[in-house]
Amino acid sequence: MSAVYITRVAKYLPNSPISNDEMEDFLGRVDEKASKARRLILRNNGIKNRYYALDKSGRATHSNADLTSLAIEKLFNDEFTAHDVEVLSCGTSTPDHLLPSHAAMVHGLLGNRSVELNSSSGVCCSGMNALKYGYLSVKSGNSENAICTGSERVSTWMQANKFEREIENLKELNEQPIVAFKKDFLRWMLSDGAAAFLLENRRRGEISLKIEWMEAFSYAHQLEACMYAGGDKLVDGTLKPWSDYTAEEWLEQSVFALKQDVKILDKNILEKGVESMKAAMEKHSIGPDDVDYLLPHVSSHYFIDGLYQKFSEAGIAIEKHKWFTNLANVGNVGSASIYLMLEELMNAGNLKKGERILLSVPESGRFSYAYAYLTVC
Structure with a gap:
């Protein structure tokens, strides 16, 4: 088996950072009313800025594939080019x-050469699943390198105009025309962006990160x-897929909107x-003393104290001064968040050889978790 190293990291965040007070200027107001939930949610999640692949007119400036390919292109130079990717x-x-x-669309934009493709779906763990595919490919000797990415373009899903038909339908039924909290909640949680890792079977440059395990x-x-x-959840907890709804119901019930059952989440x-x-530990x-940096993907600062407390109760508490997150500055970018954290940490120039990094990624889709343990070398 080959050793596997993350030798380069890069990111692409679209346009300019957007503050909390500007969000509805980009996403719009449902039923032309400011969201009552927005301030409460933003106060709890601790996010100050995020990025949208939108302009203020609501027009998309980048596709998801655009964001991903732009992050990947930053990995290339004279030593490693697009034509070297396997x-x-x-x-x-x-x-x-x-x-x-998604991978096929990104590959089409790169326009380099024939490569092996993998697309990982899901929620936040999809980025880690993509990383593990590349890790196993290089480790097994199937390839000498792999580019792995996490990316999201969720802003267009959250625009007010996506909920207009649902609001009209509620008014016709003489019901309160408010988007359900399970949908409105996520409008103030998620952001756009992409990041990419280059994995190789040898070290490169001053600092590389060896993937010890996943x-x-x-x-x-x-x-x-x-x-x-x-789709939508039925009374018995099962999901009814979009293809079982009529085309009219897709609009009337915002079937394609992202939803989260907050009670089950908490x-x-x-x-x-x-x-x-x-x-995993x-x-x-390994124990807490074997970790110099913990990079926890958390959707909200609301969870941090509770998570630390539960780690303490389980005997695996990693001291908070070792925790590193950039949630406040870049927002929750789903599958890209762990990539963006590691990119910032690695490119800051403060890592020392021999330090150990633990990546921790949960996803609430149906409760999946992914971990990676890295050594700076």
Whole structure:
């Protein structure tokens, strides 16, 4: 088996940062009214700025594939060019199309040469799944390198005009014309952007990150869906797929909107996160003292104190001064968030050889978790 190193990291964040007070200027106001939930949600999540691939007229400035390819292109120079790529593995929650695959669309924009493709779907873990595909390809000797990405373009899903027909339908039924909290909640949580890693079977440059191991866990056998799109949840907790609705219902019920069951989220996200992280650490015989940086993907600062408390109760608490997150400055970019954190940490120039980094990514889709353990070398 080959050693696998992250040798280069890059990101692409579209346009200028958008403050909390500017969000509705870009996303619009549902029923021409300011959201009552917005300020409460923003106060809890701690996000100050985010990025949208939109202009103020609501017109998209980039596709998801655009964002991803622009991040990838920053990895290239005279030593490693687009024509050297062997594997392209892309993860996202918000592909531009049902098909072709996201990776195929990105490859089309790169226009380099024939490569092996992988597209990982899901929610936040899709970026880590894309990373693991590239990691296993290089580790097994199937390839000498792989480019792995996480990206999202969610802003266009959150625009007010996507909910207009639902609001009209509620008015016709003489019901309160307010978008359900499970949908409105996510309008103030998510952001756009992309980041990319170059994986190789040898070190490159002053600093490389050796991937020691990766682990993933799913609790879908125990828990119902929490975050979903392209369908809706029935009384028994099952999901009715979009293809079983009429075209009229797609609009009347905002079937394609992103939704999150907050009650299920609060009840399970931390508990299963601690359970899975403890299992990963015990499997590889590491403890809190074996981690110099913890990069936790959290959707909101609301969860940080609770997560630390539960880590402490489980005996795996990593001291908070070792935690690194950039959520406040770039927002929650889903599958790209862990890439963006590592990109910022690696390019800041403060890492020292021998330090160990633990990546931790939960996803609330149906409660999946992914981890990676890296050594600076």
